[in-house]
Amino acid sequence: MFAAENGLKGDPRLQAISEAIRVLPHFPKPGIMFQDITTLLLDHKTFKDTVDIFVDRYRNMDISVVAGVEARGFLFGPSIALALGAKFVPLRKPGKLPGEVISEAYALEYGTDCLEMHIGAIQPGERALVIDDVVATGGTLSAAIRLLERVGGEVVECACVIGLPETKGNCRLNGKPLYILVEPRQIDNCC
């Protein structure tokens, strides 16, 4: 669900967040409209508003785990975790975590990728929020949900700053709710 349809209708922070995201056409390959959140991070107020919206939403949901998806989920997740009094668990690409891991493969547009999580990072029954910058097909978040559920975690919700149109239907999010702040803008400065 989009934040604007869920209590934040007309909230000027959402428009500011949308406008702070740079849209770069044809990155990393032709035809992709890349949603670049690094420009949002340059704007302290808007960056803080982004984190605060998530913190306000999850403050009273008894979340003890914030799981961030590599790489850009790492930019938002730790701040949210600290504000909630929760632990932060990194979900990393293959071969990056030094300890014993469990892995979940997922489909990309072309080929597959994989996310890994340290065994022992979360305990059965812990309530988790999964955070990333963008959801497009939902494949990445679905793998994240599977990882957490394999060790008995309860995924309360997945949260993203941006939801691409492909998100509609949410069919690949394993039945878990998805909370999105803004839709992508189509273009900034084309070609």
Ligand SMILES: O=P(O)(O)OC[C@H]1O[C@H](OP(=O)(O)OP(=O)(O)O)[C@H](O)[C@@H]1O
């Ligand atoms: O919903 P999906 O279709 O799965 O796509 C969303 C994922 O794609 C991007 O990461 P990317 O795979 O580019 O990895 P990176 O952050 O390591 O560059 C983005 O940060 C999400 O994690």
Ligand SMILES: Nc1ncnc2[nH]cnc12
């Ligand atoms: N258009 C896009 N911009 C940024 N990250 C993405 N991940 C998948 N599609 C993306």
